[in-house]
Amino acid sequence: MPRVSQDHLEARRRQILDGARACFARHGYEGATVRRLEEATGLSRGAIFHHFRDKESLFLALAEDDALRMAEVVAEQGLVQVMRDLLAGRREDGPDEDGRGEHPADWLGTRLEVSRRLRTDPDFRARWAERSEQLTKATQDRLRRQREAGNLRDDVPVEVLSDFLELVLEGLVSHLAMGLPADDLGPVLDLVEETVRRHRRSS
């Protein structure tokens, strides 16, 4: 396949994913009708379903795409930074400064839909299992590098620290989803970050 065509396909795929992300975030999975997906992406249903077999495949591709991007941020800046982004992004509008063309609040929307469907849809749970491992792997890789650099506490296994961070992330997602007050959570994330860092103890 010639390069220009490949680029075109990828750009079109990206256009669909970005529009669908905002659409799912706003309306939820069931509420994201084909008509709303057309409006959000600016493309016809024919064009959309040329790239994705059905709405389920589109949502899974989107969730996987978001998990990959989240894993990239984790690899560079850590899971605590992902949580800070979620917290900072929940009231803003418009695209990110770095021009990724999406917004942390949209990640939250996708993540919430994933959480909801994990609770209610056993088939989805099975399909999602392997995809969710990417985030765990990125988190653990980052923690191992931090440990090698001497920034991480060394009295707790990396797997426990990783489970801890993911549990707090789940709590934060749930908290924001329930619309509970979140203005005071910055110091909580400081505490979470400090918990995984290297401690200097007298004993």
Add this chain to the structure above:
Amino acid sequence: MPRVSQDHLEARRRQILDGARACFARHGYEGATVRRLEEATGLSRGAIFHHFRDKESLFLALAEDDALRMAEVVAEQGLVQVMRDLLAGRREDGPDEDGRGEHPADWLGTRLEVSRRLRTDPDFRARWAERSEQLTKATQDRLRRQREAGNLRDDVPVEVLSDFLELVLEGLVSHLAMGLPADDLGPVLDLVEETVRRHRRSS
């Protein structure tokens, strides 16, 4: 009102709440039909709705009752112990050893229903707000007593430690609700507990 009558009313009310708790945990709010509530409580709909105006009032009374009991455990043993109970109780059957007549897994069921309705029902969110403060208050009171006893770290405000513990609890509830593996979370709760305890530092 004579004492015997008051005791009878309270016992009947308790019978309804205990049956309804198991029924909501198994079927969810919508799935807990009046017929199922009759079966679960062993009482007629007339008797049930003599004590509670409607299903919504019954659920709110139940959620409030659970929050109060959770607050009692928090006051005596701390929020981390509530999380350990949730973790330990998720696969067992039958009543608790201490004969409270209910089971941590049933608490989880009620708590999940509360979480779900907080996300989807703004009216419920408003009605729930004041009730949820009981848990925060019990947690903060316990932390203050622990601080006075010298068991708590003193470099982080009690409010931040309380928010931290509640965020982890939300993550745990969400994690269990999604049916994700939880066998390895014991060491994570150890880490959470250690995080709020007094640290001995060199500096």
